[in-house]
Amino acid sequence: xxxxxxxxxxxxxxxxASLELRCNYSYGATPYLFWYVQSPGQGLQLLLKxxxxxxxxxxxxxxxxxxxxxQSSFNLRKPSVxxxxxxxxxxxxGAQGGSYIPTFGRGxxxxxxx
Amino acid sequence: ETGVxxxxxxxxxxxxxQVTLRCSSQSGHNTVxxxxxxxxxxxxxxxxxxxxxxxxxxxxxxxxxxxxxPNYSSELNVNALELDDSALYLCASSRDSTGHEQxxxxxxxxxxx
Numbered sequence: 001x002x003x004x005x006x007x008x009x010x011x012x013x014x015x016x017a018s019l020e021l022r023c024n025y026s027y028g029a030t031p032y033l034f035w036y037v038q039s040p041g042q043g044l045q046l047l048l049k050x051x052x053x054x055x056x057x058x059x060x061x062x063x064x065x066x067x068x069x070x071q072s073s074f075n076l077r078k079p080s081v082x083x084x085x086x087x088x089x090x091x092x093x094g095a096q097g098g099s100y101i102p103t104f105g106r107g108x109x110x111x112x113x114x
Numbered sequence: 115e116t117g118v119x120x121x122x123x124x125x126x127x128x129x130x131x132q133v134t135l136r137c138s139s140q141s142g143h144n145t146v147x148x149x150x151x152x153x154x155x156x157x158x159x160x161x162x163x164x165x166x167x168x169x170x171x172x173x174x175x176x177x178x179x180x181x182x183x184p185n186y187s188s189e190l191n192v193n194a195l196e197l198d199d200s201a202l203y204l205c206a207s208s209r210d211s212t213g214h215e216q217x218x219x220x221x222x223x224x225x226x227x
Contacts, residue, residue: 004156032214043118043204043218044157051214090156101170104156 002027002093006105013081014113021076021108023065023091032094033074034102035065039087047089050074061085086112118207118219126225127195135190135222137205145169145211146188148180149204151221157204163188164211192224200226 048059163182
């Protein structure tokens with residue numbers, strides 16, 4: 001069975017600082033990997049996804065993530081955080097082939113100080 | 115293009131009651147998935163409907179059931195509500211059953227007292 005660990009429950013950064021949110025997954029083969037963002041009172045919005053190919057994936061809002069098979073990781077990064085990036089971030093893993101049933105991590109809450 | 119909408123936004127029910135939550139898919143999407151998100155947790159997959167048939171189910175008891183209609187809108191029904199059913203219920207639609215690109219609605223906040 002697949003699983004996702006987001007080791008940081010909360011992350012606090014200053015506006016303009018760089019950001020890295022950690023995600024580790026457990027899956028027996030090459031997974032599908034996703035990062036979603038959830039603002040208060042909103043549904044989840046897809047930031048980026050990895051299926052295959054280039055291990056550095058570019059997403060929306062200036063985010064990127066790197067798939068590292070050897071570390072079973074898919075960390076999310078942004079070079080300069082804006083106050084509007086404060087939200088809950090979820091990493092998810094899905095099985096390749098057939099119907100996609102994702103497993104989500106418990107999320108990391110990003111707090112941005114002015 | 116209209117996004118995914120859910121109704122109601124909030125509701126409060128009593129333990130033992132039944133509830134129906136509704137979801138309208140994004141235009142052109144034939145697949146809908148439902149998730150339960152407890153406070154402080156990530157979403158958990160309940161089930162998926164593809165062209166009006168259940169197409170996958172997570173680890174939820176049979177009192178969680180669903181329907182998908184010909185216009186691809188969907189309902190989630192929960193019978194015999196328990197306190198632990200209190201959560202945000204999210205609906206997500208996608209163009210096909212692989213669900214590689216899901217679009218989420220804002221959710222329905224259910225409180226069971």
